[in-house]
Amino acid sequence: MSMASSQNSLTIEKNQGKGHDWGLILSAAAILIVGLFSLTSIDVDRHTNYASRQMIFAAIGVGVFYFFNKVKLEVFRTATPALYIINILLLISTILFGKSRGETSRWIDLGPFQFQPSEISKLLLAITLAAYFANREEKLSELSTFMGALLHAAPIIALILLQPHLGATMALVFVVLTVAITAGTPWKFFPITIVAIAALAIGSYTTGIMPPYMRARVDAKIQQYVHKKKDNKNEDFQQYQSTLAFGSGGATGSGFFRGEQKASGIIPEQPTDMIFSVIGEEGGFFGSTLVVGLFSVFFFFVWRRVYMAQTTMGRLTAAGIFAVLAFHTIVNLAMVLGFGPVVGLWLPFMSHGGTALWMCFGAVGLLDQCE
Numbered sequence: 001m002s003m004a005s006s007q008n009s010l011t012i013e014k015n016q017g018k019g020h021d022w023g024l025i026l027s028a029a030a031i032l033i034v035g036l037f038s039l040t041s042i043d044v045d046r047h048t049n050y051a052s053r054q055m056i057f058a059a060i061g062v063g064v065f066y067f068f069n070k071v072k073l074e075v076f077r078t079a080t081p082a083l084y085i086i087n088i089l090l091l092i093s094t095i096l097f098g099k100s101r102g103e104t105s106r107w108i109d110l111g112p113f114q115f116q117p118s119e120i121s122k123l124l125l126a127i128t129l130a131a132y133f134a135n136r137e138e139k140l141s142e143l144s145t146f147m148g149a150l151l152h153a154a155p156i157i158a159l160i161l162l163q164p165h166l167g168a169t170m171a172l173v174f175v176v177l178t179v180a181i182t183a184g185t186p187w188k189f190f191p192i193t194i195v196a197i198a199a200l201a202i203g204s205y206t207t208g209i210m211p212p213y214m215r216a217r218v219d220a221k222i223q224q225y226v227h228k229k230k231d232n233k234n235e236d237f238q239q240y241q242s243t244l245a246f247g248s249g250g251a252t253g254s255g256f257f258r259g260e261q262k263a264s265g266i267i268p269e270q271p272t273d274m275i276f277s278v279i280g281e282e283g284g285f286f287g288s289t290l291v292v293g294l295f296s297v298f299f300f301f302v303w304r305r306v307y308m309a310q311t312t313m314g315r316l317t318a319a320g321i322f323a324v325l326a327f328h329t330i331v332n333l334a335m336v337l338g339f340g341p342v343v344g345l346w347l348p349f350m351s352h353g354g355t356a357l358w359m360c361f362g363a364v365g366l367l368d369q370c371e
Contacts, residue, residue: 021368024301028349028364030294032058035350038278041256042271045263050271050352057354061361068365073313080131084152087124090117091159098163106163116355118160118168123359123366125156126175126320133183134313140184149180150193166214167343171327173197178323179316182306218341238274239338241267246280246288246337253284271352273344276336295329295348302326305367314370321363 036058039051076083094117098108107114132152139145153176161169177190205218245261248254259281261267267274280288302322309315325348332347334340346356 021301021305024298024305024364024367027294027298027301028360031291031298031349034279034291034294035275035347035352037256038275038282038350039271039352041259041278041282042262044257046265048271053354054352054357057357058361060354061358064358065361065365068362069368070365073311073317073366073369076127076317077131077134077313080128083124084128087121087128087156088159091121091156094118095159095162106165113354116353118163118165119355119359121156121160122168122171122175122324123321123362125153125172126179126324127317127366129153129176129179130313130316130320133179133316134311137312141186143189146180146185146189149176149185164214165344167331167345170331170343171324171345174327175320175323179320182316182319183312238268238342239335242274242277242280242336243338245277249281249284249288251285253280253282253287256282258282272346273332273342273351274336275347275351276333280336292333299326299329302367305370309370318367318370321367325360325363 036051036054039054043049043051094106094108098106106118107116129149129152132149133140133145136145136148153172157169157172157176160172177193181190205215241261245259245267248261249259254260259278261281262270262278267277270277276288276291279291283291299322302318302325306315306318306322309318328345328348331340331343331345332351335342335345346353348360349357
């Protein structure tokens with residue numbers, strides 16, 4: 001037996017005949033390529049370098065994939081206390097030393113690029129929460145175990161909310177609930193939890209604790225759905241321009257490099273949060289459907305990792321990753337299409353950004369070993 005496959009080894013050696021989950025890896029790579037083409041289209045018109053930077057991030061991401069793919073889940077499970085502390089310290093450092101943009105402070109400046117700890121914290125929480133439940137396999141049906149999981153996640157969620165980052169906060173809450181359900185937590189514990197979360201959200205809105213920019217976005221959606229009013233010049237401007245891009249794309253799109261809305265640069269944050277609007281304009285309904293289909297294929301393979309996992313740690317880690325990536329995808333698409341408020345969530349593998357892309361590479365690396 002080789003050292004790599006020994007009981008005490010830090011790395012995992014693939015069993016003969018199993019290898020990598022190429023369906024998972026190739027579907028993720030295909031989405032990445034679509035994103036690179038979209039960023040290239042933006043670069044051509046605006047003389048920017050989003051695509052080249054994203055390719056550099058992707059090259060680094062290969063190393064991130066390799067690390068998370070080769071380190072055994074049991075090693076991560078053993079290192080959970082250290083990972084949890086690292087997660088907390090990264091988020092505290094963001095609040096203390098983070099670079100501000102408008103009313104938010106989410107980035108740490110590292111010279112050539114900016115690091116966003118809240119993205120890595122999603123992956124770390126998925127691992128540590130999975131380990132928490134895996135260490136209590138005989139007590140999964142007890143209320144104390146569920147309450148302990150909520151307490152485990154509470155400091156991390158609170159620190160991200162303080163940045164403030166509503167989208168990431170919502171994503172982490174979804175991760176906690178998904179992992180708890182997958183672990184077998186009795187359903188009777190969830191109604192009161194959901195009511196409590198809703199009460200906190202409503203309380204923060206009505207008492208003024210919610211930051212003004214968040215409140216303005218929520219108000220805009222209330223006006224839209226309740227009073228049928230849109231503020232297309234202010235709070236709804238970003239979504240309004242995005243929907244115009246989809247409208248101009250029609251059934252077959254304007255063609256690659258030919259999007260007029262994209263070329264004008266009028267859509268705020270188009271390379272990041274609104275990247276799918278490029279697909280909508282230049283690929284039209286047909287191209288958008290193909291990309292959504294590609295995401296569906298990817299999530300089938302992600303779900304299959306959850307289903308096929310043989311250990312509790314592997315199954316719950318995969319479930320947590322599934323929750324993060326699925327939440328980002330659904331909320332981002334709803335945001336771009338104008339169905340939900342703008343909450344600053346990127347689209348997996350497509351949106352420009354190093355930390356988000358590395359988080360996705362690490363997630364696929366972990367999923368690939370969840371057997």
